[in-house]
Amino acid sequence: MDRTGPESLTDIADVVFPEDCTDREIHDTISEYHAIIARGSFEIPSDLIARAENLKVISKHGTGVDNIDVDAASEHGVLVANTPGANAQSVAEHSLGLLIATRKNMFDADRDLANGKWSRYGYSAPQLRGATIGIYGCGDIGSRVARFTAGLGMRCLAYDPYLTDNQTPPEVDLVGSLDELFERSDVVSIHTPLTDETRGTVTATRLRELGPDGLLVNAARGGIVDEDDLVDVLNAGEIAGAGLDVFSEEPPDLDRELFSHPAVITTPHIAGTSEQSSREKSVRAADNVRAVYNGELPESVVNLNAFVDLAY
Numbered sequence: 001m002d003r004t005g006p007e008s009l010t011d012i013a014d015v016v017f018p019e020d021c022t023d024r025e026i027h028d029t030i031s032e033y034h035a036i037i038a039r040g041s042f043e044i045p046s047d048l049i050a051r052a053e054n055l056k057v058i059s060k061h062g063t064g065v066d067n068i069d070v071d072a073a074s075e076h077g078v079l080v081a082n083t084p085g086a087n088a089q090s091v092a093e094h095s096l097g098l099l100i101a102t103r104k105n106m107f108d109a110d111r112d113l114a115n116g117k118w119s120r121y122g123y124s125a126p127q128l129r130g131a132t133i134g135i136y137g138c139g140d141i142g143s144r145v146a147r148f149t150a151g152l153g154m155r156c157l158a159y160d161p162y163l164t165d166n167q168t169p170p171e172v173d174l175v176g177s178l179d180e181l182f183e184r185s186d187v188v189s190i191h192t193p194l195t196d197e198t199r200g201t202v203t204a205t206r207l208r209e210l211g212p213d214g215l216l217v218n219a220a221r222g223g224i225v226d227e228d229d230l231v232d233v234l235n236a237g238e239i240a241g242a243g244l245d246v247f248s249e250e251p252p253d254l255d256r257e258l259f260s261h262p263a264v265i266t267t268p269h270i271a272g273t274s275e276q277s278s279r280e281k282s283v284r285a286a287d288n289v290r291a292v293y294n295g296e297l298p299e300s301v302v303n304l305n306a307f308v309d310l311a312y
Helices: 021-030 046-051 070-073 088-103 106-114 138-149 178-184 205-210 228-235 275-293
Strands: 035-038 057-060 078-083 134-136 155-159 172-176 187-190 214-220 239-245 264-266
Touching: 021 035, 021 138, 021 264, 035 264, 035 275, 057 228, 088 106, 088 138, 088 187, 088 264, 106 275, 134 138, 134 178, 138 155, 155 178, 178 187, 178 205, 205 228, 205 239
Parallel strands: 035 057, 057 078, 134 155, 134 187, 155 172, 187 214, 214 239, 239 264
Antiparallel strands: none
């Protein structure tokens, strides 16, 4: 974590950094904390929240809050806030990189060349221009991916049940269901949060709709994709490839077939990491903590409904 944000709070708080203590020590002393700034790798379950008797706010260093038991936080009067959009450009750029690298067989070509094989043949693939990309979740990140890919000459569809027509980017046509998105797309790029509603929704049946030249890109959350189904359709040649930055378990078991599959490019959950985004997430996460200290509501409260009667 960039230290800029937490260090800005030293005038109002004693700040403990992860390198100063272990997760176990944090768990053992959780009752002393009034605020937590958490990255995705730090799990905050209900039992931890229940023992955090002084906790006022959990500020997520990023957007997704699937590592935080938000319902438990609400029950115990703990605000949960995040930093939406802080890493949107970084994730969108990475998603585009995975898409292009997968479509252009760059990993295969690089690996062959590193192993001493020079060949200008065998890597031919369809162009992206004229293909249809389906954006699963069209918020800050998905909208940027739509603009990037429209610039390549791709047609852009999106499925996002929380998006209205007047919020839809001009490059995008909304579809009415996730099934329709896969049926009409050649490529699907995932940019939706992991929730009970989205977990496991990218199945073999939907992937097959992409066709033998189809591609999947996921820089959102791994649990959205049924990874066993993905391997099955890749092995059957029912889609062409996948670019993945996130996985159902992290760190994953690297002995799984997914990580040695020749049609899959993987990166270790780094899409949201850039010099600019790391600093912005840090500063905005700290701003959330300061707002609560000042008796205010942060701009991005995730569980606002639980606090509608509070006089902040």
